[in-house]
Amino acid sequence: MHHALLICIKDLRQRLRDRTAILTAIVAPLVLTALMGLALGGSQGGGGGMRLCIADLDHSKLSSGFVDFVERPALGGLIRVEPVDSIPAAEQMIDQHQAECAVVMRPGFGRAIASGNPPPAEILAARGEEFARQGTSELLRNYIHHAAIPHDRAVPEVIPRSAGGQMRVVDFFAVSMTVLFLTFGVLSGVRALQTEVDSRTMVRLIASPTPPYAIVAGKFAALLLIGLIQMGTMIAATSLLFGTRWGNPLPAAALVLTSVLMAIGLTAFLMSLTKNAEQGTALAAIVITLLSIVGGQFLPPQGLPDVFETLTRLTPNGQAFFGFLDLAAAGAHGTLMTIAQPLAFTAIVGLSGIALAALRARRSLQEMT
Amino acid sequence: MVTTTLRVRGLSKSFGERLAVDGVSFAIDAGEIYGLLGPNGAGKTTSISMIAGILARDGGEITIDGVNIDAGPPARALIGIVPQAITLYLDLTARENLDFWGRMYDLTGAPLRDAIASALEAVGLTPRADDIVGTYSGGMQRRLNLACGILHQPKLLILDEPTVGVDPQIRSAIFDLVERLRDAGTAILYTTHYMEEAERLCARIGIIDSGRLIAEGTRAELVASLSQDARIEIGLGRGDSVERAERIIGALEGVRSAKVENSHLHVIADHGASRLPAMLTALLNAGVVAQSVSVIEPNLEDVFLRMTGRALRD
Numbered sequence: 081m082h083h084a085l086l087i088c089i090k091d092l093r094q095r096l097r098d099r100t101a102i103l104t105a106i107v108a109p110l111v112l113t114a115l116m117g118l119a120l121g122g123s124q125g126g127g128g129g130m131r132l133c134i135a136d137l138d139h140s141k142l143s144s145g146f147v148d149f150v151e152r153p154a155l156g157g158l159i160r161v162e163p164v165d166s167i168p169a170a171e172q173m174i175d176q177h178q179a180e181c182a183v184v185m186r187p188g189f190g191r192a193i194a195s196g197n198p199p200p201a202e203i204l205a206a207r208g209e210e211f212a213r214q215g216t217s218e219l220l221r222n223y224i225h226h227a228a229i230p231h232d233r234a235v236p237e238v239i240p241r242s243a244g245g246q247m248r249v250v251d252f253f254a255v256s257m258t259v260l261f262l263t264f265g266v267l268s269g270v271r272a273l274q275t276e277v278d279s280r281t282m283v284r285l286i287a288s289p290t291p292p293y294a295i296v297a298g299k300f301a302a303l304l305l306i307g308l309i310q311m312g313t314m315i316a317a318t319s320l321l322f323g324t325r326w327g328n329p330l331p332a333a334a335l336v337l338t339s340v341l342m343a344i345g346l347t348a349f350l351m352s353l354t355k356n357a358e359q360g361t362a363l364a365a366i367v368i369t370l371l372s373i374v375g376g377q378f379l380p381p382q383g384l385p386d387v388f389e390t391l392t393r394l395t396p397n398g399q400a401f402f403g404f405l406d407l408a409a410a411g412a413h414g415t416l417m418t419i420a421q422p423l424a425f426t427a428i429v430g431l432s433g434i435a436l437a438a439l440r441a442r443r444s445l446q447e448m449t
Numbered sequence: 450m451v452t453t454t455l456r457v458r459g460l461s462k463s464f465g466e467r468l469a470v471d472g473v474s475f476a477i478d479a480g481e482i483y484g485l486l487g488p489n490g491a492g493k494t495t496s497i498s499m500i501a502g503i504l505a506r507d508g509g510e511i512t513i514d515g516v517n518i519d520a521g522p523p524a525r526a527l528i529g530i531v532p533q534a535i536t537l538y539l540d541l542t543a544r545e546n547l548d549f550w551g552r553m554y555d556l557t558g559a560p561l562r563d564a565i566a567s568a569l570e571a572v573g574l575t576p577r578a579d580d581i582v583g584t585y586s587g588g589m590q591r592r593l594n595l596a597c598g599i600l601h602q603p604k605l606l607i608l609d610e611p612t613v614g615v616d617p618q619i620r621s622a623i624f625d626l627v628e629r630l631r632d633a634g635t636a637i638l639y640t641t642h643y644m645e646e647a648e649r650l651c652a653r654i655g656i657i658d659s660g661r662l663i664a665e666g667t668r669a670e671l672v673a674s675l676s677q678d679a680r681i682e683i684g685l686g687r688g689d690s691v692e693r694a695e696r697i698i699g700a701l702e703g704v705r706s707a708k709v710e711n712s713h714l715h716v717i718a719d720h721g722a723s724r725l726p727a728m729l730t731a732l733l734n735a736g737v738v739a740q741s742v743s744v745i746e747p748n749l750e751d752v753f754l755r756m757t758g759r760a761l762r763d
Binding site: 083086090093094097098279280281283284285286287288289290291 | 501502503521522523525526528530532534535536537538539540541545549550552553554555597
């Protein structure tokens with residue numbers, strides 16, 4: 081296996097010399113995260129988290145339960161509740177930028193929920209706080225859904241849906257840019273592999289006393305390491321620079337691994353459909369960008385028709401992306417089960433893509449020699 | 450005592466319906482350069498790909514220094530290959546390229562360092578050893594390509610058209626290096642479609658066409674098989690009746706063919722040089738004056754033409 085190690089080291093050396101790849105993998109996503117976070121973050125700053133003003137005019141068990149729901153540990157302090165006792169007070173909080181959003185639960189809120197009717201509630205948001213408004217709306221809808229279950233069942237500690245707009249804007253883009261540029265970073269490695277076939281250095285490799293499995297192992301190890309190093313760097317950098325939380329380390333590491341596999345499988349398969357590295361790179365770039373748009377990485381789906389939220393979950397990058405958001409929302413309570421679906425989806429896509437690419441590569445290798 | 454380094458028996462390969470290599474057999478001794486000569490698409494590259502263990506063969510046997518190619522890594526370790534394409538990592542330095550390839554052939558430590566230094570010296574690239582290969586000229590890359598193939602001092606060196614696209618100076622340097630390797634005892638399989646290269650370098654030549662080895666031997670043996678046919682070119686003056694000259698010469702005893710092309714009469718005759726006076730006398734008697742006369746001894750191109758009906762460079 082030392083031949084595999086030599087190949088892996090050689091590939092890594094080549095990637096580290098590629099300044100464009102490093103810019104794409106690390107610098108670009110960090111810069112974009114900062115810019116998008118600044119541009120769309122509104123007045124969310126300072127101590128972090130969204131300030132949510134709650135006017136409980138109902139004073140029922142269910143209305144006060146909403147405050148508990150918003151403040152519970154699973155949200156990791158992402159939302160700071162500012163209680164008020166009237167609608168004008170809530171409006172004043174918004175006007176004076178002391179809160180991004182306000183929820184007004186009018187009298188009859190609890191009775192309506194208990195009887196299965198739409199509860200009298202409204203959401204107030206400042207101009208430009210569309211993101212916060214969408215997130216708060218989602219939060220309230222989520223609570224009402226869980227509040228409608230029998231009262232002797234505990235409200236789940238972990239929010240089963242994506243935190244989405246419940247996160248800070250900068251956190252949203254930290255995760256989305258990390259996943260997006262992971263694929264581009266791995267693509268540079270896959271491109272280099274295809275270039276090795278195009279330039280026929282692969283022929284010399286095969287002619288050497290290196291077992292075929294060592295060539296495959298070395299190449300795969302290099303791609304895996306590229307992805308893992310990139311993800312690790314981005315997680316560390318966004319945590320340090322923006323205070324982004326990525327959730328429980330163990331499940332997060334598992335999702336990092338399957339996300340990297342997903343990126344390798346997707347880019348390798350797309351590359352295998354074309355004749356050379358240039359064509360493959362162009363095709364992969366288009367597909368990755370489209371998948372990222374559909375995958376909700378540029379815009380949270382909460383503000384779009386419901387069909388988009390379904391579509392995001394059908395894309396492998398969308399699964400990875402929302403998996404990370406779910407983990408972040410779950411905080412220390414996150415487990416592998418929290419992200420079971422994203423883990424399985426990304427792993428299957430990754431391994432399938434790798435297998436299909438390998439089959440196609442074997443055929444083209446025979447034609448090449 | 451001369452040892453046989455490469456032995457190829459009954460090599461065959463098909464791609465779908467097309468039989469690319471059909472029963473090719475030959476052997477190369479240590480310290481011998483064997484030329485595989487043939488036009489593009491004759492099966493040269495397919496044959497050497499199988500010999501190098503890159504391409505699976507459909508039939509036949511290949512041994513290198515007694516080791517069957519099916520043994521895999523132990524056999525491939527005995528082979529050095531210099532592909533026709535430049536197979537280098539352009540984003541690494543020459544030294545890094547050689548270091549990598551040396552390690553892939555299990556060289557390490559001092560032997561690896563010495564081998565790198567020797568290879569760089571042999572191809573004249575020591576001053577540029579630490580420059581990125583992408584900054585090299587085409588000729589320099591071609592030389593480094595060769596260095597990567599000889600680094601581990603293989604028993605068998607396969608050179609696949611190593612001088613394609615290089616200038617005469619680089620070609621000459623490559624020839625010198627190949628001859629030095631031969632003198633050091635390396636068995637060399639050299640493929641080319643340039644007759645001149647085969648004639649200069651190769652002790653024995655195999656002529657391959659349409660996947661079959663149609664002739665084999667030394668240059669002298671192959672040319673002798675043409676039964677001493679010599680080509681005579683007679684340059685005719687303007688105003689001369691070339692058709693009449695063609696008829697006159699064509700009618701002479703021993704003349705096999707006489708064709709006019711661009712005011713030159715091309716004649717093939719038995720014992721051609723000895724029949725030249727009779728040809729010139731016949732032309733003079735007919736009032737045709739020869740402007741120039743050349744007697745061209747048969748060469749490998751003629752051998753190929755006789756055997757296949759086509760030119761080597763068609």
